Amino acid sequence: MNLVYINSANGLSKAALETVTYAKKLGADVAVVTNANAAAEQLATLGAYGASVVLQDANIDGQDPSQLVKLVAAAAAKVGASNIIFSHDLIGKAVAPRLSVRLKAGLVAGAVALPEADGSTKVNVFSGKAFGYVKVNTAVRIISLLPNSIQPEQTGGNCSTEAFDSQAGSSAISVKATKKPEGAIPLPEAELVVSAGRGLKGPENWGMVEDLAAALGAATACSRPVADIGWRPHHEHVGQTGVAIRPNLYIAAGISGAIQHLAGVNGSKVIVVINTDAEAPFFKAADYGIVGDAFEVLPRFTEAVKRFRAAQH
Amino acid sequence: MNILVCISKAPDTTSKIAFTNGNTQFDENGVQYIVNPYDEWYALVRALELKEAQGGNVTIITVGTTADDAVIRKALAIGADDAVRIDAPASDAYFVAMQIAEYAKGKGFDLILTGKETIDYNGSQVAGMLAEALELPYIAIATKLDVAGSTISCEREIVGGMQEVEVQAPAVISCAKGMAEQRIPNMRGIMAARTKPLNVVAPAALDALTTYSTYSMPAAKSSVQLIDPNNLDELVALLHNEAKVI
Ligand SMILES: Cc1cc2nc3c(=O)[nH]c(=O)nc-3n(C[C@H](O)[C@H](O)[C@H](O)COP(=O)(O)OP(=O)(O)OC[C@H]3O[C@@H](n4cnc5c(N)ncnc54)[C@H](O)[C@@H]3O)c2cc1C
Numbered sequence: 001m002n003l004v005y006i007n008s009a010n011g012l013s014k015a016a017l018e019t020v021t022y023a024k025k026l027g028a029d030v031a032v033v034t035n036a037n038a039a040a041e042q043l044a045t046l047g048a049y050g051a052s053v054v055l056q057d058a059n060i061d062g063q064d065p066s067q068l069v070k071l072v073a074a075a076a077a078k079v080g081a082s083n084i085i086f087s088h089d090l091i092g093k094a095v096a097p098r099l100s101v102r103l104k105a106g107l108v109a110g111a112v113a114l115p116e117a118d119g120s121t122k123v124n125v126f127s128g129k130a131f132g133y134v135k136v137n138t139a140v141r142i143i144s145l146l147p148n149s150i151q152p153e154q155t156g157g158n159c160s161t162e163a164f165d166s167q168a169g170s171s172a173i174s175v176k177a178t179k180k181p182e183g184a185i186p187l188p189e190a191e192l193v194v195s196a197g198r199g200l201k202g203p204e205n206w207g208m209v210e211d212l213a214a215a216l217g218a219a220t221a222c223s224r225p226v227a228d229i230g231w232r233p234h235h236e237h238v239g240q241t242g243v244a245i246r247p248n249l250y251i252a253a254g255i256s257g258a259i260q261h262l263a264g265v266n267g268s269k270v271i272v273v274i275n276t277d278a279e280a281p282f283f284k285a286a287d288y289g290i291v292g293d294a295f296e297v298l299p300r301f302t303e304a305v306k307r308f309r310a311a312q313h
Numbered sequence: 314m315n316i317l318v319c320i321s322k323a324p325d326t327t328s329k330i331a332f333t334n335g336n337t338q339f340d341e342n343g344v345q346y347i348v349n350p351y352d353e354w355y356a357l358v359r360a361l362e363l364k365e366a367q368g369g370n371v372t373i374i375t376v377g378t379t380a381d382d383a384v385i386r387k388a389l390a391i392g393a394d395d396a397v398r399i400d401a402p403a404s405d406a407y408f409v410a411m412q413i414a415e416y417a418k419g420k421g422f423d424l425i426l427t428g429k430e431t432i433d434y435n436g437s438q439v440a441g442m443l444a445e446a447l448e449l450p451y452i453a454i455a456t457k458l459d460v461a462g463s464t465i466s467c468e469r470e471i472v473g474g475m476q477e478v479e480v481q482a483p484a485v486i487s488c489a490k491g492m493a494e495q496r497i498p499n500m501r502g503i504m505a506a507r508t509k510p511l512n513v514v515a516p517a518a519l520d521a522l523t524t525y526s527t528y529s530m531p532a533a534k535s536s537v538q539l540i541d542p543n544n545l546d547e548l549v550a551l552l553h554n555e556a557k558v559i
Pocket residue numbers: 196197198199200222223224225226237238239240241242253254255256257258259260261264274275276277280292293294295326350
């Protein structure tokens with residue numbers, strides 16, 4: 001049996017569908033364990049992605065990794081899991097390592113593909129500058145899957161939902177406040193990203209970045225100096241010392257393409273670079289390039305996207 | 314307050330990444346090692362700020378060989394009081410975390426800090442493993458950290474936002490941008506670091522749970538296709554028809 005942990009507190013995320021698809025493709029039946037009180041009908045839709053049963057402990061809110069690790073360990077024991085899959089998101093990063101110690105089971109952190117024929121699993125290393133192939137030396141294997149590494153796939157199938165009391169105790173972490181910008185797309189999960197750097201000259205010019213992002217349905221990101229000077233929030237900083245992302249489309253305006261920036265974004269499927277300097281290093285990593293002034297190109301780009309979207313309807 | 318800061322060495326961010334021995338080993342030829350930026354800029358500096366404000370001691374710990382003494386001295390120069398090196402190559406995250414847990418057990422640390430990940434293996438694993446081994450609460454990827462009495466308050470990243478949380482000490486916290494600002498060591502710090510205690514400890518008998526069988530490099534990008542800045546409709550059409558991303 002393969003076991004997948006998902007957090008269903010805010011419904012089923014794309015990351016949740018990716019992990020269930022991944023577990024199905026590993027072979028064997030798939031059980032899902034989740035905290036929070038998502039509706040049973042909604043959880044049952046995971047059947048289409050390959051789950052055969054969902055175990056739900058509605059008494060755990062998911063704020064404390066030391067509770068979640070007990071939940072997943074109890075579910076793993078119940079179903080006899082040989083592979084345990086997480087998304088390599090903020091919850092997976094907190095819980096999967098704890099589980100590795102609790103079960104003494106090797107962890108592949110940040111997998112980007114299904115295991116190879118020799119049993120090793122590909123991960124990003126050196127912040128995306130290279131790949132490593134990790135072998136787990138234990139009978140049970142834990143894998144956390146980097147978001148956007150595989151596409152959710154419906155194979156059809158039915159799934160039952162069971163209440164599951166994992167006896168995970170109480171939470172040691174008390175939550176004082178939660179800030180979630182309305183409608184914002186979490187950067188690590190975003191398929192389309194519009195990013196800008198120091199070439200934008202000041203925070204007052206980000207309107208054109210946001211306009212393009214809104215027209216595309218993209219998340220926004222930035223280079224490190226832009227976050228350091230406080231033009232943009234820290235969580236938008238991508239690169240070797242920021243968030244590593246692998247969207248389908250990464251649009252970079254006014255970013256030079258320093259090696260530390262590229263490290264966090266070169267897993268992107270397609271890269272578009274807009275820069276006034278034809279010699280900017282980013283063009284070497286780009287699929288499409290525009291040598292031009294972002295102040296002119298971004299608004300035109302937004303208009304072109306709007307025309308395209310209008311023509312599609 | 315007694316704070317333990319876990320530090321790792323990491324190749325300088327401009328290092329050329331290559332592999333040897335049939336792509337089974339990182340090629341260290343010409344590579345300069347630095348203190349992993351998250352460990353240095355955020356975990357260590359915030360630990361020092363807390364100590365300066367409230368008193369206490371900041372110990373740094375790493376699992377590594379004598380080759381790592383240079384990065385240990387760098388962290389001491391920034392201001393840590395003393396250092397521990399568990400004398401063994403860091404074979405995987407589990408091995409590292411369990412060695413540190415063995416050392417930290419029963420020593421009464423109020424806070425154990427790590428960086429949010431290393432910039433070489435990027436696993437984000439050691440802190441969570443350490444917390445489980447020591448049966449402590451864990452706040453992952455914190456961007457703010459304050460301590461008042463035995464209450465630790467943090468801001469942490471959550472999927473799609475931020476959260477303010479509290480936990481009772483002792484706890485393990487992994488540290489990210491926002492928590493502190495990088496400090497450049499001064500001459501006095503560098504001189505003092507030479508004589509600060511570096512305690513070399515024999516490793517516990519433990520096995521790693523994982524190994525890297527091989528490495529590979531990403532395929533080289535084909536050369537860029539340049540688009541006329543006055544013809545953005547062409548770019549949009551290419552993104553739709555050719556790249557199929559919109
Ligand atoms: C240890 C370390 C870690 C680092 N980690 C990161 C990281 O994680 N992420 C990161 O991004 N950086 C990181 N850096 C910094 C990195 O080296 C670069 O300094 C940084 O990425 C540069 O940001 P930028 O491209 O926005 O600015 P700049 O290098 O100043 O480039 C601005 C670009 O904008 C172009 N431009 C100017 N005006 C216009 C215009 N009107 N229209 C279009 N283009 C224009 C210029 O030609 C130039 O190419 C790190 C550095 C170090 C030492």
